Amino acid sequence: MAACPWVLLLFIAAGVVLQARAQPDSKGFISIDCGLPGKTGYEDDNTKISYVPDAGFIDAGTNHNISAEYVTPSMGKHWYDVRSFDGTRNCYTLRSLVPGVKYIIRAMFKYGNYDGLDRPPVFDLYIGVNYWHTVNISGPGAAILQEAMVVVPDDFVQVCLVNTGTGTPFISSLDLRPLHRTHYPQVTAVQGLALTTRLNFGPTDDTLIVRYPDDPHDRIWYPMVDTTRWTEISTTQKVQSRDNDFFEAPSAVLQTAIRPQNASHNLEFTWSSEPTPMDPSPGYIVILHFAELQILPGNAVRQLNVVLNDKPWYTTGFTTEYLYDAVAYNTQPFQYSIRYNLYVEASANATLPPFINAMEVFSVFPTTNIGSDSQDVSAITAIRAKYHVRNNWMGDPCVPNAMAWDRLACSYAIGRRPRITSVNLSSSGLNGDISSSFANLKAVQYLDLSNNNLMGSIPDALSQLPLLTVLDLSGNQLSGSIPSGLLKRIQDGSLNVKYGNNQNLCTNGDACELHAKKNSKLALYIAVPAVLLVVIVLVTILIIRLLKRKNQGSMDNTITPQNETSTSHTTADDAGDDSSLRRLESRRFTYKELKIITNNFQRVLGQGGFGYVYSGILEDGTQVAVKKRSHSSKQGVKEFLAEAQILTRIHHMNLVSMIGYCMDGEYMALVYEYMSEGTLQEHIEGIAVGPCVGLEYLHKGCNPPLIHRDVKATNILLNAKLEARIADFGLSKAFNTNDPHVSTNTLVGTPGYVDPEYQATMKPTTKSDVYSFGVVLLELVTGKPAILREPEPINIIRWARQRLGQGNIEAVVDGRMRGDYDVNSVWKVADIALKCTAHSSIQRPTMTDVVVQLHECIELENGRAVGDCANMGFYTGSSNNDPNMSYDAYTTDQSSIISTNSIAFDTEHNLRREPTMPTGPAAR
Ligand SMILES: *[C@@H]1O[C@H](CO)[C@@H](O)[C@H](O)[C@H]1NC(C)=O
Ligand SMILES: *[C@@H]1O[C@H](CO)[C@@H](O)[C@H](O)[C@H]1NC(C)=O
Ligand SMILES: *[C@@H]1O[C@H](CO)[C@@H](O)[C@H](O)[C@H]1NC(C)=O
Ligand SMILES: *[C@@H]1O[C@H](CO)[C@@H](O)[C@H](O)[C@H]1NC(C)=O
Ligand SMILES: *[C@@H]1O[C@H](CO)[C@@H](O)[C@H](O)[C@H]1NC(C)=O
Numbered sequence: 059m060a061a062c063p064w065v066l067l068l069f070i071a072a073g074v075v076l077q078a079r080a081q082p083d084s085k086g087f088i089s090i091d092c093g094l095p096g097k098t099g100y101e102d103d104n105t106k107i108s109y110v111p112d113a114g115f116i117d118a119g120t121n122h123n124i125s126a127e128y129v130t131p132s133m134g135k136h137w138y139d140v141r142s143f144d145g146t147r148n149c150y151t152l153r154s155l156v157p158g159v160k161y162i163i164r165a166m167f168k169y170g171n172y173d174g175l176d177r178p179p180v181f182d183l184y185i186g187v188n189y190w191h192t193v194n195i196s197g198p199g200a201a202i203l204q205e206a207m208v209v210v211p212d213d214f215v216q217v218c219l220v221n222t223g224t225g226t227p228f229i230s231s232l233d234l235r236p237l238h239r240t241h242y243p244q245v246t247a248v249q250g251l252a253l254t255t256r257l258n259f260g261p262t263d264d265t266l267i268v269r270y271p272d273d274p275h276d277r278i279w280y281p282m283v284d285t286t287r288w289t290e291i292s293t294t295q296k297v298q299s300r301d302n303d304f305f306e307a308p309s310a311v312l313q314t315a316i317r318p319q320n321a322s323h324n325l326e327f328t329w330s331s332e333p334t335p336m337d338p339s340p341g342y343i344v345i346l347h348f349a350e351l352q353i354l355p356g357n358a359v360r361q362l363n364v365v366l367n368d369k370p371w372y373t374t375g376f377t378t379e380y381l382y383d384a385v386a387y388n389t390q391p392f393q394y395s396i397r398y399n400l401y402v403e404a405s406a407n408a409t410l411p412p413f414i415n416a417m418e419v420f421s422v423f424p425t426t427n428i429g430s431d432s433q434d435v436s437a438i439t440a441i442r443a444k445y446h447v448r449n450n451w452m453g454d455p456c457v458p459n460a461m462a463w464d465r466l467a468c469s470y471a472i473g474r475r476p477r478i479t480s481v482n483l484s485s486s487g488l489n490g491d492i493s494s495s496f497a498n499l500k501a502v503q504y505l506d507l508s509n510n511n512l513m514g515s516i517p518d519a520l521s522q523l524p525l526l527t528v529l530d531l532s533g534n535q536l537s538g539s540i541p542s543g544l545l546k547r548i549q550d551g552s553l554n555v556k557y558g559n560n561q562n563l564c565t566n567g568d569a570c571e572l573h574a575k576k577n578s579k580l581a582l583y584i585a586v587p588a589v590l591l592v593v594i595v596l597v598t599i600l601i602i603r604l605l606k607r608k609n610q611g612s613m614d615n616t617i618t619p620q621n622e623t624s625t626s627h628t629t630a631d632d633a634g635d636d637s638s639l640r641r642l643e644s645r646r647f648t649y650k651e652l653k654i655i656t657n658n659f660q661r662v663l664g665q666g667g668f669g670y671v672y673s674g675i676l677e678d679g680t681q682v683a684v685k686k687r688s689h690s691s692k693q694g695v696k697e698f699l700a701e702a703q704i705l706t707r708i709h710h711m712n713l714v715s716m717i718g719y720c721m722d723g724e725y726m727a728l729v730y731e732y733m734s735e736g737t738l739q740e741h742i743e744g745i746a747v748g749p750c751v752g753l754e755y756l757h758k759g760c761n762p763p764l765i766h767r768d769v770k771a772t773n774i775l776l777n778a779k780l781e782a783r784i785a786d787f788g789l790s791k792a793f794n795t796n797d798p799h800v801s802t803n804t805l806v807g808t809p810g811y812v813d814p815e816y817q818a819t820m821k822p823t824t825k826s827d828v829y830s831f832g833v834v835l836l837e838l839v840t841g842k843p844a845i846l847r848e849p850e851p852i853n854i855i856r857w858a859r860q861r862l863g864q865g866n867i868e869a870v871v872d873g874r875m876r877g878d879y880d881v882n883s884v885w886k887v888a889d890i891a892l893k894c895t896a897h898s899s900i901q902r903p904t905m906t907d908v909v910v911q912l913h914e915c916i917e918l919e920n921g922r923a924v925g926d927c928a929n930m931g932f933y934t935g936s937s938n939n940d941p942n943m944s945y946d947a948y949t950t951d952q953s954s955i956i957s958t959n960s961i962a963f964d965t966e967h968n969l970r971r972e973p974t975m976p977t978g979p980a981a982r
Contacts, residue, residue: 083108087276088152092229093121093139102134105270109136115150118452119143122228124170128199137168137201142228147184147461149218149453152234155210155744157910160245162235162275163217169195172228172345179225184218186211187427187457189336191252192222201230203278205253207237207245208425212432217679218453220461235276243304244343244389244422251343254329257282258416260290260314272310279311279416288316288325291413293351299383305345311416312349312383320410326504329419331396340421341391342398348386348415352380354410361405362412367394375405383415391422392966418579430468431475437498438466438478444495445488469501484530485509492536493519502526508556509533516563518543521553530556537562581916623948638939645718649725656684673732681732682717685726715783733783747912749774752784753831754905757824765822769830770811770839770844810844815899825899828908832894839888841872855895862888887912 082088091099091109099110117822119141155161163185169178178195183204191204208215215234219227237245244250256279258268264283270276282288299305299311318325334340346364350621354360360378364371364386371386378384392398402412429435435455442451449464456468456476467480478499484506491514503525512534520529521543529544540548540557547553557563653659655674662673663683672684721725749769756764766773766784773785774971807816811833813826833844836854846852861869871887890911896902 082154082234082236085274088232088234090115090150090232091136091139092150092231093123093141094136095121095139098854099130100135102136104134105276107270107276107775109830110763112141112150112232115152116234117140117146118145118448123173124168124172125174125198128170135929136166136231137170140168140170140228140230142173142226143219143221145221145452146449147218147220147450147453149184149216150232151214151216152232153214155213155215155234155441156236157213158209160207160209160237161215161241162205162207162233162237162277163215163219164205164233164235164278166228166231166233167193167195167204168200168230169198169228171198173226177225179227180222181225181227182220182222184216184220184453185250185425186216186218187429187454188250188423188425189334189424190250192334193227203253204280206250206423207242207253208250209245209247211247212429216453216918225937233276237275238306240302241275241306243305244387244391244420248424248426250423250425252423254342254419254421256416256418257279258311258314259283259414260288260292260316262290262292262314268308268310273308275306279308282432283316287319289319291315291317291351295351297349297351297379297381297383298413303383303385305347305385305387305418307347307385309381312347313351315349315351315413315415315654317411321410324401325414326402326410327400327417329398331394331398332421336425337423339393341393342422343388343418343420343422344389344400345385345387345418345420346402347383348378348413349383349415350380351415353380358408359408360413361408363401363403363405365401365403366392367397367399375407383732427457428475429454431477431501434478434499434501437495438463438481440495441481442968444490444493445483445486445690447483447486467504479525482506483510488512490514492520492531496520497522499523500525504528506530507534510537514538516541516544516557520544521547526553528554528556531560532556532558534560535562536560537564539564600810607787608972613624618639645729647718647720647722647727647729649720649722649727652684652686652720652725652727652729655682655729659684659686668975674729680717683730683732684727685730688792703740731784747909749784749834750905750909750912753827754909756784757827757905763824765824766827766830767806767822767836768808768811769827770808771834774834808844813899814897823899825902826906828894828902828905829899831905831908832891832902835887835891835894839872839891840870855892858888860891862892 081668087107089102089107089109090112092112094109094111096111097113099108101108121139121141123139124137165183176198178198178200180192180194182192183190185206185208190206193204195202217232219229221227242251242622258279259282261268261281261283264280264281268279268281273279292314294313294360297309298308307468317323331340333344344366348362350360361375362372362378363375371388376384376386383819402414404410406414409504438455441447450461451463455463455466455478456470459468459470462468465482465486466478468476469479470476479501481496481499481502482504485508488507488510490512492507492512494517496502496507497517497519499505502523505520505523505526505528508530510533512531513536515538516531516536518541520526521541536557537560540555540563544553544555548555581637647655652674655676656672656676659670659672661673663673670686670688674682674684676682715731716728717731718729720729753766753769769784774783807813807826808828811830813822813829816822816826817830833854836842836858837844839856840858842854842857844854846854846857858870861867867888890903890908893901893903894908
């Protein structure tokens, strides 16, 4: 078992992010036992996969146990219970996914007469807004599995059960498994694959299902044995996939094969096409695996032909290699009417019979329907949750049209995501205040919240809805006054606001002014301590910053703004205009408390121009860093203030956070979370994603976006769990194209990290941070500083580009990794780094793109066992060009077809499968 420190570190970083965002486990798996009551899950005895109850994924439906007569001791626990649903559409929401990544989605159904009606239902399944399959339960004891592979466009996916008037939908379990980007190239943004069958031929134990951990993607390979017609062949040797294999069948599957008992016969497989309500003639994808398991005598020839419906798939025949998987597959779906006949036969020159190791058959289904505007979806979802609206509020609010949510109206334009244009929640029993999410429905024209029990004030943000023409708030218990923005729109006639019948609403001018005055006084009370806070925050930040530089004086060569004076400002001046601090929720410490926390300022962590940073421990055991402002400090109060302001405005798990402050007489200090593992500089091999997500948050989650302007390895701190956070906001700027402050004639940043375009134009953009982050990534990969000194000074980007340009990844990777890394994931990170450091900012990705790509890299790694690192072959991207394998033989004919997609299997024998293909595979 190879150790993979580099990949492991990435795992740690990614794991942290995933945990914080909830659902998928460390492998990227989601495994739900639908209908399981309570909050605790369990580990499946056979697979050791952890199943969780479904309560966190859906808020509708009822739990039932299947009838005792259908329970057998050997069947998996997830079959014991089901969740059933009233209403037309009910959806499970699987969150924390990576947009653009391919996933396996697998739903299982065992009716088991749970409702005592003895009437198995028929209902439809959707993935998001796209029809997937019709589930037709053949009998009360039947166990049905449906599996699809799709590209998930958003960071969540919904799996919906739709009542078609033929019985109550129910479900037993639901799984999600990530795939590699390169896997199954037939799966695209507009096309999914629905599994018809996945067979492992000739296993020595014919009840044995191969899945996780043998298959790191947890595909389920069913045993297929027929000793009357086939002879089994097997090996105990490991069978390999080729480097650029798109399908990566596990060795456990490839180690066994079948050949016809009568050597002059063919291997023949047949199945029927099955029309769906959406597609009368679905296309099929067939994937065949052939790996030679025997050492052939010198003059023996094994050469195969594949024939589908009497047309040769390969005209020349192909040979196979000892212990290597050769895969035959089509990329354009085959489309025949009614029936498929597939032969594997020996070619004319062959002296040995044909054989086959494994086979997958899929039908294709379109995933071309697009869901509603994602901002609208998150807004209306938040509204649904806040007011507990049920009705039919499930799945996408507007799509499909026939299942659009009650009380909403949507606009549908070709090629655009539908928008919500009207919300009528009149007389819906709404309680509480008016949700701020209403102001995020940017396309809404009509908003009726009349005759509810809404309280609190009217959010002025509603006046910012550009298309809103009618706002009905009458008949509630709203208070306060009509906000000025709304008043303006009432006056200019662009908005009709109804607010009658709200007893506490102040519509009388004088009374309202009184109110306002009270409020501003209150604001003052809050503002004064806030001012002090700024100062403290300032101090701490600089201390931490200096602490970071403790061991590397030479790195401390920030280009200081030439025009900005670095003399100290009086605190009152600087803090005076800072309203953002009013919302600060930090704890205030007394000097005495700080003394206790730091054990009388005993342990110094570092020192900088602002004073010392001390180690401390809070009452609850939390380790903190206390940055104490020294009286003699003269340096950069302005920077300090800037960081203070920003830290109070932003909160994110990948940004260093402030715990509190001390403002006690002459003493000022800031208390930070303690990043025990020092700086990224000291752990250069590993952590990329955390800071990346942090930066993305600054760019996207903050409004206006923030540009950090000094991203570098020494500004990324690590805590004991190696969670990485961005620190030091002293040079940050809010980015707003209309903001004249952004373009200053002073260049800030650190040599080696500064965006050349920024250097040329003096205008920083969010892409300047992307550039700097690219440099950090290169430092991660190479273990070298941003500017290499030996043999002559050279910028790390040029240095890496020269070597990577020649395809020489080894020359770039940190020698300390000693080959214990996965070349392809390193390539990928290096590739992202080079894109980030493109000379022209237009060519650089956004921080969001980078987050997605790094996550992709990591999530995909998560799908594999860590111990298997040595075998983590990503694809090299070059095509195989094996002359013996001509892929994608022929064009489709467009005649109409039929098939059955259900894989039925018998839970009695540990998922042993029943024949899937109507006639069953047969040898001739
Ligand atoms: C299902 O059976 C378990 C025990 O086997 C029981 O605790 C649970 O209450 C049952 N659930 C329902 C919905 O009947
Ligand atoms: C379900 O399957 C049965 C048996 O194959 C068939 O007779 C029936 O028409 C199907 N029901 C629907 C609604 O498709
Ligand atoms: C094998 O099949 C061929 C052609 O179908 C037949 O002539 C021959 O008798 C078979 N051999 C055996 C041993 O069954
Ligand atoms: C079969 O053998 C003949 C004669 O050796 C050769 O010309 C032909 O190319 C071979 N066919 C294949 C498919 O290899
Ligand atoms: C809004 O809903 C209420 C109650 O359902 C109804 O009386 C009213 O006419 C609706 N408004 C519009 C514009 O449809």
